[in-house]
Amino acid sequence: MNDNSTVVLVDDHELVRAGIRTLLSAIPNIEVVGECGEGLETLPIVKKLKPALVILDISLKGLNGIELVSLIKKQNSNTKILMLSMHNNVEYVAKCLKNGAQGYLLKDSAVEELEPAIMNVLQGDSYISSEVDESMLSKLLFDENSPASLLELLTSRQRQILQLIAEGYSTKQIAESIHVSIKTVETHRTHIMKRLNIFDIAGLVRFAMEKRLVQ
Structure with missing residues:
Protein backbone atom coordinates (compact mmCIF):
# COMPACT_ATOMS: atom_id res chain seq x y z
CA MET A 1 0.00 0.00 0.00
CA ASP A 143 -23.62 -19.90 -13.37
CA GLU A 144 -25.35 -18.04 -16.20
CA ASN A 145 -28.47 -20.13 -15.69
CA SER A 146 -28.99 -19.11 -12.06
CA PRO A 147 -32.43 -17.50 -11.82
CA ALA A 148 -32.75 -13.74 -11.47
CA SER A 149 -34.88 -12.39 -8.65
CA LEU A 150 -37.86 -10.13 -9.25
CA LEU A 151 -35.78 -7.30 -7.85
CA GLU A 152 -33.46 -7.59 -10.83
CA LEU A 153 -36.36 -6.69 -13.12
CA LEU A 154 -36.04 -3.15 -11.79
CA THR A 155 -33.44 -0.56 -12.77
CA SER A 156 -31.10 0.84 -10.14
CA ARG A 157 -33.17 4.04 -9.97
CA GLN A 158 -36.41 2.05 -9.58
CA ARG A 159 -34.92 -0.01 -6.74
CA GLN A 160 -33.86 3.22 -5.04
CA ILE A 161 -37.37 4.68 -5.36
CA LEU A 162 -38.93 1.41 -4.15
CA GLN A 163 -36.75 1.55 -1.03
CA LEU A 164 -37.73 5.17 -0.35
CA ILE A 165 -41.44 4.33 -0.80
CA ALA A 166 -41.07 1.45 1.65
CA GLU A 167 -39.31 3.72 4.14
CA GLY A 168 -42.37 5.99 4.15
CA TYR A 169 -41.12 8.88 2.03
CA SER A 170 -43.84 10.86 0.21
CA THR A 171 -43.66 11.39 -3.55
CA LYS A 172 -42.56 14.98 -2.97
CA GLN A 173 -39.86 13.93 -0.48
CA ILE A 174 -38.54 11.28 -2.90
CA ALA A 175 -38.41 13.83 -5.72
CA GLU A 176 -36.48 16.28 -3.54
CA SER A 177 -34.06 13.69 -2.18
CA ILE A 178 -33.00 12.34 -5.58
CA HIS A 179 -33.37 15.66 -7.46
CA VAL A 180 -36.06 14.73 -9.98
CA SER A 181 -39.59 15.98 -10.62
CA ILE A 182 -42.67 14.63 -8.85
CA LYS A 183 -43.96 13.46 -12.23
CA THR A 184 -40.76 11.44 -12.79
CA VAL A 185 -41.19 9.72 -9.43
CA GLU A 186 -44.84 8.91 -10.25
CA THR A 187 -43.78 7.47 -13.62
CA HIS A 188 -41.12 5.29 -11.98
CA ARG A 189 -43.67 4.10 -9.38
CA THR A 190 -46.08 3.08 -12.15
CA HIS A 191 -43.33 1.14 -13.94
CA ILE A 192 -42.28 -0.55 -10.68
CA MET A 193 -45.85 -1.71 -10.05
CA LYS A 194 -46.22 -3.06 -13.59
CA ARG A 195 -42.92 -4.95 -13.50
CA LEU A 196 -43.60 -6.49 -10.10
CA ASN A 197 -47.33 -6.99 -10.73
CA ILE A 198 -48.04 -5.21 -7.43
CA PHE A 199 -50.54 -2.39 -7.55
CA ASP A 200 -50.72 -0.89 -4.05
CA ILE A 201 -48.22 0.77 -1.71
CA ALA A 202 -48.74 -1.80 1.06
CA GLY A 203 -47.80 -4.54 -1.39
CA LEU A 204 -44.66 -2.66 -2.45
CA VAL A 205 -43.67 -2.24 1.20
CA ARG A 206 -44.12 -5.97 1.87
CA PHE A 207 -42.07 -6.83 -1.21
CA ALA A 208 -39.28 -4.46 -0.16
CA MET A 209 -39.20 -6.00 3.30
CA GLU A 210 -39.12 -9.53 1.89
CA LYS A 211 -36.16 -8.54 -0.30
CA ARG A 212 -34.53 -6.78 2.68
CA LEU A 213 -34.36 -3.42 0.97
CA VAL A 214 -35.65 -2.14 4.32
CA GLN A 215 -35.43 -3.55 7.82
Whole structure:
Protein backbone atom coordinates (compact mmCIF):
# COMPACT_ATOMS: atom_id res chain seq x y z
CA MET A 1 0.00 0.00 0.00
CA ASN A 2 1.11 3.59 -0.54
CA ASP A 3 1.23 6.28 2.17
CA ASN A 4 -2.07 7.76 1.04
CA SER A 5 -4.57 5.00 1.76
CA THR A 6 -7.55 7.23 2.55
CA VAL A 7 -10.82 5.70 3.72
CA VAL A 8 -14.46 6.82 3.84
CA LEU A 9 -16.55 4.85 6.33
CA VAL A 10 -20.30 4.39 5.73
CA ASP A 11 -22.51 2.77 8.38
CA ASP A 12 -25.85 3.87 9.84
CA HIS A 13 -24.85 3.05 13.43
CA GLU A 14 -22.58 5.62 15.06
CA LEU A 15 -21.27 3.14 17.62
CA VAL A 16 -20.31 0.69 14.86
CA ARG A 17 -18.50 3.47 13.00
CA ALA A 18 -16.64 4.36 16.19
CA GLY A 19 -15.59 0.74 16.66
CA ILE A 20 -14.38 0.40 13.08
CA ARG A 21 -12.51 3.72 13.35
CA THR A 22 -10.68 2.33 16.39
CA LEU A 23 -9.70 -0.81 14.45
CA LEU A 24 -8.59 1.28 11.47
CA SER A 25 -6.44 3.54 13.66
CA ALA A 26 -4.27 0.52 14.48
CA ILE A 27 -3.59 -0.28 10.80
CA PRO A 28 -0.46 1.43 9.36
CA ASN A 29 -0.93 3.90 6.49
CA ILE A 30 -4.72 4.03 6.84
CA GLU A 31 -6.40 7.41 7.32
CA VAL A 32 -10.16 7.89 7.76
CA VAL A 33 -10.95 11.12 5.89
CA GLY A 34 -14.75 11.00 5.97
CA GLU A 35 -17.77 9.11 7.20
CA CYS A 36 -21.56 9.17 7.03
CA GLY A 37 -24.61 7.18 8.07
CA GLU A 38 -27.04 7.44 5.14
CA GLY A 39 -26.93 6.18 1.58
CA LEU A 40 -27.93 9.46 -0.03
CA GLU A 41 -25.09 11.29 1.75
CA THR A 42 -22.43 8.91 0.50
CA LEU A 43 -22.03 9.83 -3.17
CA PRO A 44 -21.26 13.55 -2.69
CA ILE A 45 -18.77 12.72 0.08
CA VAL A 46 -16.98 10.12 -2.06
CA LYS A 47 -17.02 12.45 -5.07
CA LYS A 48 -15.42 15.25 -3.05
CA LEU A 49 -12.82 13.20 -1.13
CA LYS A 50 -11.95 10.56 -3.80
CA PRO A 51 -10.79 8.02 -1.19
CA ALA A 52 -8.70 4.97 -1.98
CA LEU A 53 -11.26 2.82 -0.17
CA VAL A 54 -14.90 2.99 0.89
CA ILE A 55 -15.94 0.67 3.71
CA LEU A 56 -19.64 0.26 3.13
CA ASP A 57 -22.55 -1.24 5.05
CA ILE A 58 -25.55 -2.74 3.20
CA SER A 59 -28.44 -1.60 5.43
CA LEU A 60 -28.60 2.16 4.85
CA LYS A 61 -31.53 4.56 4.69
CA GLY A 62 -32.37 6.24 1.39
CA LEU A 63 -30.09 4.12 -0.76
CA ASN A 64 -28.80 0.72 0.32
CA GLY A 65 -25.20 -0.40 0.03
CA ILE A 66 -25.83 -2.90 -2.77
CA GLU A 67 -27.09 -0.11 -5.05
CA LEU A 68 -24.41 2.30 -3.85
CA VAL A 69 -21.60 0.02 -5.02
CA SER A 70 -22.36 0.45 -8.71
CA LEU A 71 -23.00 4.19 -8.34
CA ILE A 72 -19.70 4.74 -6.52
CA LYS A 73 -17.81 2.76 -9.19
CA LYS A 74 -19.42 4.80 -11.99
CA GLN A 75 -18.48 8.02 -10.22
CA ASN A 76 -15.00 7.03 -8.93
CA SER A 77 -13.74 4.03 -10.87
CA ASN A 78 -10.41 3.92 -8.99
CA THR A 79 -12.02 3.77 -5.54
CA LYS A 80 -12.02 0.29 -4.01
CA ILE A 81 -15.04 -0.91 -2.04
CA LEU A 82 -15.07 -3.26 0.94
CA MET A 83 -18.54 -4.26 2.14
CA LEU A 84 -18.86 -4.61 5.91
CA SER A 85 -22.16 -6.29 6.72
CA MET A 86 -24.00 -8.33 9.33
CA HIS A 87 -25.66 -10.32 6.52
CA ASN A 88 -24.08 -13.71 5.80
CA ASN A 89 -26.15 -14.11 2.64
CA VAL A 90 -24.41 -15.36 -0.50
CA GLU A 91 -26.97 -13.60 -2.71
CA TYR A 92 -25.98 -10.28 -1.13
CA VAL A 93 -22.29 -11.09 -1.53
CA ALA A 94 -22.72 -12.05 -5.19
CA LYS A 95 -24.72 -8.93 -5.96
CA CYS A 96 -22.16 -6.65 -4.30
CA LEU A 97 -19.27 -8.29 -6.20
CA LYS A 98 -21.16 -8.13 -9.50
CA ASN A 99 -21.84 -4.45 -8.88
CA GLY A 100 -18.13 -3.76 -8.40
CA ALA A 101 -17.16 -4.36 -4.76
CA GLN A 102 -13.74 -5.91 -4.21
CA GLY A 103 -14.43 -7.44 -0.80
CA TYR A 104 -17.14 -8.59 1.59
CA LEU A 105 -16.46 -8.83 5.31
CA LEU A 106 -18.88 -9.85 8.05
CA LYS A 107 -19.04 -7.51 11.05
CA ASP A 108 -18.63 -10.48 13.39
CA SER A 109 -15.24 -11.14 11.80
CA ALA A 110 -14.04 -7.54 11.63
CA VAL A 111 -11.65 -7.69 14.60
CA GLU A 112 -9.68 -10.59 13.09
CA GLU A 113 -10.14 -9.94 9.37
CA LEU A 114 -10.36 -6.18 8.81
CA GLU A 115 -6.65 -5.57 8.28
CA PRO A 116 -6.05 -8.47 5.83
CA ALA A 117 -9.26 -7.57 4.01
CA ILE A 118 -8.12 -3.96 3.55
CA MET A 119 -4.61 -5.01 2.51
CA ASN A 120 -5.97 -7.38 -0.14
CA VAL A 121 -8.51 -4.95 -1.53
CA LEU A 122 -6.12 -1.99 -1.74
CA GLN A 123 -3.56 -4.19 -3.51
CA GLY A 124 -6.15 -5.01 -6.18
CA ASP A 125 -7.13 -8.45 -4.93
CA SER A 126 -10.52 -9.59 -3.64
CA TYR A 127 -11.40 -10.62 -0.11
CA ILE A 128 -14.38 -12.69 1.02
CA SER A 129 -15.07 -13.32 4.70
CA SER A 130 -14.12 -16.83 5.78
CA GLU A 131 -17.69 -17.48 6.95
CA VAL A 132 -19.22 -17.03 3.48
CA ASP A 133 -20.07 -20.24 1.58
CA GLU A 134 -17.61 -19.93 -1.31
CA SER A 135 -18.97 -22.86 -3.32
CA MET A 136 -22.46 -21.35 -3.33
CA LEU A 137 -21.00 -17.92 -4.08
CA SER A 138 -19.12 -19.29 -7.10
CA LYS A 139 -22.34 -20.82 -8.42
CA LEU A 140 -24.16 -17.49 -8.14
CA LEU A 141 -21.30 -15.57 -9.70
CA PHE A 142 -20.50 -17.83 -12.61
CA ASP A 143 -23.62 -19.90 -13.37
CA GLU A 144 -25.35 -18.04 -16.20
CA ASN A 145 -28.47 -20.13 -15.69
CA SER A 146 -28.99 -19.11 -12.06
CA PRO A 147 -32.43 -17.50 -11.82
CA ALA A 148 -32.75 -13.74 -11.47
CA SER A 149 -34.88 -12.39 -8.65
CA LEU A 150 -37.86 -10.13 -9.25
CA LEU A 151 -35.78 -7.30 -7.85
CA GLU A 152 -33.46 -7.59 -10.83
CA LEU A 153 -36.36 -6.69 -13.12
CA LEU A 154 -36.04 -3.15 -11.79
CA THR A 155 -33.44 -0.56 -12.77
CA SER A 156 -31.10 0.84 -10.14
CA ARG A 157 -33.17 4.04 -9.97
CA GLN A 158 -36.41 2.05 -9.58
CA ARG A 159 -34.92 -0.01 -6.74
CA GLN A 160 -33.86 3.22 -5.04
CA ILE A 161 -37.37 4.68 -5.36
CA LEU A 162 -38.93 1.41 -4.15
CA GLN A 163 -36.75 1.55 -1.03
CA LEU A 164 -37.73 5.17 -0.35
CA ILE A 165 -41.44 4.33 -0.80
CA ALA A 166 -41.07 1.45 1.65
CA GLU A 167 -39.31 3.72 4.14
CA GLY A 168 -42.37 5.99 4.15
CA TYR A 169 -41.12 8.88 2.03
CA SER A 170 -43.84 10.86 0.21
CA THR A 171 -43.66 11.39 -3.55
CA LYS A 172 -42.56 14.98 -2.97
CA GLN A 173 -39.86 13.93 -0.48
CA ILE A 174 -38.54 11.28 -2.90
CA ALA A 175 -38.41 13.83 -5.72
CA GLU A 176 -36.48 16.28 -3.54
CA SER A 177 -34.06 13.69 -2.18
CA ILE A 178 -33.00 12.34 -5.58
CA HIS A 179 -33.37 15.66 -7.46
CA VAL A 180 -36.06 14.73 -9.98
CA SER A 181 -39.59 15.98 -10.62
CA ILE A 182 -42.67 14.63 -8.85
CA LYS A 183 -43.96 13.46 -12.23
CA THR A 184 -40.76 11.44 -12.79
CA VAL A 185 -41.19 9.72 -9.43
CA GLU A 186 -44.84 8.91 -10.25
CA THR A 187 -43.78 7.47 -13.62
CA HIS A 188 -41.12 5.29 -11.98
CA ARG A 189 -43.67 4.10 -9.38
CA THR A 190 -46.08 3.08 -12.15
CA HIS A 191 -43.33 1.14 -13.94
CA ILE A 192 -42.28 -0.55 -10.68
CA MET A 193 -45.85 -1.71 -10.05
CA LYS A 194 -46.22 -3.06 -13.59
CA ARG A 195 -42.92 -4.95 -13.50
CA LEU A 196 -43.60 -6.49 -10.10
CA ASN A 197 -47.33 -6.99 -10.73
CA ILE A 198 -48.04 -5.21 -7.43
CA PHE A 199 -50.54 -2.39 -7.55
CA ASP A 200 -50.72 -0.89 -4.05
CA ILE A 201 -48.22 0.77 -1.71
CA ALA A 202 -48.74 -1.80 1.06
CA GLY A 203 -47.80 -4.54 -1.39
CA LEU A 204 -44.66 -2.66 -2.45
CA VAL A 205 -43.67 -2.24 1.20
CA ARG A 206 -44.12 -5.97 1.87
CA PHE A 207 -42.07 -6.83 -1.21
CA ALA A 208 -39.28 -4.46 -0.16
CA MET A 209 -39.20 -6.00 3.30
CA GLU A 210 -39.12 -9.53 1.89
CA LYS A 211 -36.16 -8.54 -0.30
CA ARG A 212 -34.53 -6.78 2.68
CA LEU A 213 -34.36 -3.42 0.97
CA VAL A 214 -35.65 -2.14 4.32
CA GLN A 215 -35.43 -3.55 7.82
